[in-house]
Amino acid sequence: MKPATVLIKRNVKLFFKDKGMFFTSLITPMILLVLYATFLASVYRDSFTANLPAGLPLEEALIDGLVGGQLISSLLAVSCVTVSFCANFLMVQDRANGTVKDLTISPMRPATLSLSYYVATLLSSLLICFAAAGICLGYVAAVGWYLSASDVVCLFLDVLLLTLFGTALSSVINYFLTTQGQISAVGTVVSSGYGFICGAYMPISSFSPALQKVISFLPGTYGTALVRNHAMGGAIREMQAQGVPAEVVESLRDALDCNLYFFGHGVSQPAMYGILGGSILLLLAVYVGLNARKR
Numbered sequence: 001m002k003p004a005t006v007l008i009k010r011n012v013k014l015f016f017k018d019k020g021m022f023f024t025s026l027i028t029p030m031i032l033l034v035l036y037a038t039f040l041a042s043v044y045r046d047s048f049t050a051n052l053p054a055g056l057p058l059e060e061a062l063i064d065g066l067v068g069g070q071l072i073s074s075l076l077a078v079s080c081v082t083v084s085f086c087a088n089f090l091m092v093q094d095r096a097n098g099t100v101k102d103l104t105i106s107p108m109r110p111a112t113l114s115l116s117y118y119v120a121t122l123l124s125s126l127l128i129c130f131a132a133a134g135i136c137l138g139y140v141a142a143v144g145w146y147l148s149a150s151d152v153v154c155l156f157l158d159v160l161l162l163t164l165f166g167t168a169l170s171s172v173i174n175y176f177l178t179t180q181g182q183i184s185a186v187g188t189v190v191s192s193g194y195g196f197i198c199g200a201y202m203p204i205s206s207f208s209p210a211l212q213k214v215i216s217f218l219p220g221t222y223g224t225a226l227v228r229n230h231a232m233g234g235a236i237r238e239m240q241a242q243g244v245p246a247e248v249v250e251s252l253r254d255a256l257d258c259n260l261y262f263f264g265h266g267v268s269q270p271a272m273y274g275i276l277g278g279s280i281l282l283l284l285a286v287y288v289g290l291n292a293r294k295r
Helices: 002-017 019-050 060-096 099-104 110-143 149-174 180-197 209-215 219-241 246-255 269-294
Strands: 260-262 265-267
Touching: 002 060, 002 110, 019 060, 019 110, 060 110, 060 149, 060 180, 060 219, 110 149, 110 269, 149 219, 149 269, 180 219, 219 246, 219 260, 219 269, 265 269
Parallel strands: none
Antiparallel strands: 260 265
């Protein structure tokens, strides 16, 4: 395992040494948080207050907690995947500049090289995503904190699983890239499109029924729902404690994608974890198979 350890250290150091990749990965979550808080907070607030029954006002702090939970869940659901793609571009850069030829000319198994790229990407992405999660929790504490200790633990577990998913997905896609132009194209498509297809930017309930059925097959959708449930769970429980009718709370959960449905059947949180975990294992199997075929 010594060659793998050396390569993992080398890849992590190169990622943080490359100011372009590192600062793009690190600044993106913070920029998104500022943009969400500036432009979307008022939209989310108006949406919450408009759907409340007449004569049932909520505390301002509770509404802020709901808005903050939705904001950070959208940010984390997208950042875990986009940051993983940015961190994994080092594998493509090594192909583009010919560095991979220097690595493969040594008596080293191809599996060791592939493993080093995956683990290094995972470590770099987790460092940034956990830091982003900490910043997001600080934002929620400033606007309205209703999270329990179990909510926070589950939120970090969701970040871990989504980062594992993003790393596995980027490893499979980046396997086929060989040039800097392809890196830029894929990075643009992922950063601009993933948030829509996973339900982070717009609730899935706002899409057409046909598109909702298509999106229900995508694993990232369930990862977003898990983050949404744990980021907003405390505020929703407080709504129930303040006397908001159960049907109103349930309709709100449906509108926010806390509840997901697969062809009309509700998907439980354990099932969401199973779908996300199975997708990670499947993508890893595909990545291992691609490298085994190449060898």
